[in-house]
Amino acid sequence: MPALALGVLLLAGAPAFAADTATIYDVTQEGLSAADAQKLADTYGIPNSIAENGAFTYTGKAFGQVPQKQVGDPHKEESGRLVTPQALDIPALQALKTLDDRSALKRAAALPALAGLDGDFKAAPSVSHSELTTANNDGKTTGAYALDTSVSYDMTLGGLPATGQGAKLRVTFAGDGSVTQLSTATRRLASGKQAIIISSDEAAKACSALYGANVRQATPTLGYVLPPLGAVKQIFPSYTCNPVGGDGPQANRVVAAVEGASPTATFKASLRESSVEAAADVSGGTAPYSYKWASSTTVLEQNTDASLSYIRSPRDGKLTGEGLTLEVTDANGLTATATGIFEGDGVISATSTPGGGGFGKLAIGPTDVGIEQTVDEWQCAQDSAIGFKAVMAAHGVGTAFDWRGMNAWERDFKKASLGGTDSTYADNVDAMWYTGHGNSGGFTFKNETHDDRWIVPSDADWGNGDLEWLQLESCQVLRDTNGSHDYFSRWGGTINGLHMLNGFHTNAQCVGGGTGGRFATYLFAGFTVRNAWAQMAFDKEPGGTVFRSMGNIGAGGVTNINDHFWGQGSVGPDILKSSRIGMWAIAQTV
Known part of the structure; x- marks a missing residue:
């Protein structure tokens, strides 16, 4: 008979691959030890770059560098900030040599063992190259x-796919075989109890509860999603949802495969004349x-307690509804x-469904950023906006606007x-962060009362105002x-003084935190804007994700190409469509 332990059905002596x-799995060590990290650094001839949580993140100055040459004197742009013209060094690009795939695989072969992978925790390598592509105005x-050669690892645990922020292993080599980037985020695991899991049909029903009514579910994928390194004691099997339909590709969210493994949450909330109170x-x-609370109309500055109170502040005063989401x-x-x-x-109550997750002045003149986040019911999406705003604030950079959900x-x-009003919002800040659904034709908004909900390329003309760097966390x-x-040809017409458009070729995943x-x-931290986008993806996105600038x-x-954020290094001048001679793009693989 199966045993019931802490609400989870366990089987003694069950076959390892029973359907x-x-x-x-029991966690025996979170991340690398100090000795592990030093051995890794010594093996690859790089500085010891271990973090407090045991992750290892090294990015050398040579990583992702595109040969350029200064072609003019530094000068001030219209707002008084210094810019330095740099041009592509085509002869140097043509002479660039990359490490061949076989040599890269051989150099990387020691990495899984150095990162602590053993037993049921296995890794299979794949090779990719960062590639710079240039195009004419048409x-x-x-x-x-x-530009370089990278080896990334797809991981399995007990024969099932293992993904997530705790399943990261990647190294990049320059042409001479030296390491320019290396990141690990893994934990040592020991095989524990066997547990009865729900069927894929039951998992599909659980997935459906996490998405809109117009989103269908393909068969969920059974595997392990390893959370960020921290204080985790056990790793449970889970199903990754495979949604189809809706407004373009959807993020792959996660539900527990073992009934009773996830927490259960209920909350009661009241709304009285714009005042909301809730308790979980x-x-x-x-x-x-x-705890993480999210509102469809209001940015919640304090949202991490079991109880919550706030004053509702919809951007459109005519909006009377209010959505409240809790992720535990x-x-x-x-x-x-x-x-x-x-x-x-009135008063409402809600019961959980299992699953979820899956800013002193530094520049001359005013510097600010903006945020628009359209998936207010997903805490992982809220966390992107919260984190971007908080880090900018910590460095003295204000957020001119922060619109989420229906706002x-x-x-x-x-x-x-x-x-449109881009001259007041998106094109009136230096850096812009967007999170929401999208596809190759554009990206979306939830509010249907202000235009047609879609930004398509013909709608946009970015950079003729203030905007330098636009980040699209969208599929x-x-x-x-x-x-x-x-x-x-799709998006080139939107870039009119915009320095860089960052986005994804593949799906962008909604990740915890x-x-x-x-x-x-x-x-x-000394990164160019492009490399900051890259290292973020290496840290957070699952293996195989392809991103592009x-x-x-x-x-x-x-x-x-080599822009830094204002005050952090060199920045190039605005390049308008009327004066450009072509376009560039760089794609990389996690």
């Missing part, structure tokens, strides 16, 4: 240059619990999500000639749909 059981490719009750899973995470990284909807004043409007990104917006680099804070942190090429080959 209805899977292993629960979007026709004019050149392609491999949580049981099951493994204590202690962490237990000590093992398992989550549950509860959502309640107010139609008006985020399409017109904020749309050019004035089409009735496939910068996808090469046909192998001809057609993102140039979000990605915005990590990106912003790297902006103030793109921008204009001006007269004489001038680009913004």
Whole structure:
């Protein structure tokens, strides 16, 4: 007979690959020890770059560098900030040599063992190259240059796919075989009890509860999603949802495969004349619990307690409804999500469904950023906005606006000639962060009362105001749909003084803790804007994710490829469409 332990059905002596059981793994060590990290550093001839949580993140100055040459004197742009024109060094690009795949695999072969992978925890390598592609003004490719050679690892645990922020292993080599980037985030694991798991049909039903009514579910993938390194005691099997439909590709969220493993949450809330109060009750899973609340109309500055109170502040005063979402995470990284909807004043209650997760002045002149986040019911998306804003604030950079959920409007990104207000919002800040659904044709907004909910390329004309760097945490917006680099012809017309557009070729995953804070942190750690986007993806996105940065090429080959955030290093000049001679893009693989 199966035994019931802490609400989880366990089987003694069950076969390891029985269709209805899977292993629960016990954590024996979180990340690398100090000795492990030193051995790793010595092996690859790099500085010891261990973090407090045992992760190892090294990025050398040579990583991702594109050969450029200064072609003019530094001068001040219109707001008084210093810019330095740098142009592509084509002869140096043509002479660039990369490490061959076989040598890279041989050099990387020791990495899994050095990172502590053994027993059921296995890794399979794959090779990729960062590639710079150039195009003319019509979007026709004019050149392609491999910049380096990377080896990434796809991991399995007990024969099932293992993904997540705790399953990271990647190394990048320069042409001479030296390491320019290396990151590990793994833990040592021991095989524990066998547990009865829910069927894929039951998992699909659980997944459906995490998405909108117009999103279908393909068969969920059974595996292990390893949370960020911390104080996790056990790793439970889980199903990754495979949603289809809706407004473009959807993020892959996660539900526990073992019934009773996740926490269960309920909350009661009241709305009285714009005042909202709520309190949660949580049981099951493994204590202690962490709480994250989110509102459809209001940025919640204090959202991590079991109770909550705030004054509702919709951007559109006519909006009477209010959505309130709670995501609870237990000590093992398992989550549950509860959502309640107010139609008006009153009292509501909500019960969870299992699953979820899956800023002194530094520059001359005013520097600010903006945020628009359209998936307010997903805490992982809220975390991106929260993190980006917090890091910017910590470095003295203000957030001019922070619109989330129903407060985020399409017109904020749309050019004035089409009735948009980008000159007040998206194109009136230095850096812009967007999180939401998208596809190769554009990105979306939830509010249907302010235009048609979609920003498509013909809507936009970015950079003729203040905007330098636009980050789109959205699926496939910068996808090469046909192998001809057609993102140039789709999005090239939107780049009119914008220094850089950062996005994804593949899906962008909704990951616990979000990605915005990590990106912003790297902006103030000596990284170029492009490399901050890259290192964020290496840290947060699952293996196989392909991300892309793109921008204009001006007269004489001038680009913004090596831009830093204001006050953190060199920045190139604005390059308008009227003066550009082509475009560039760089794609990399996690």
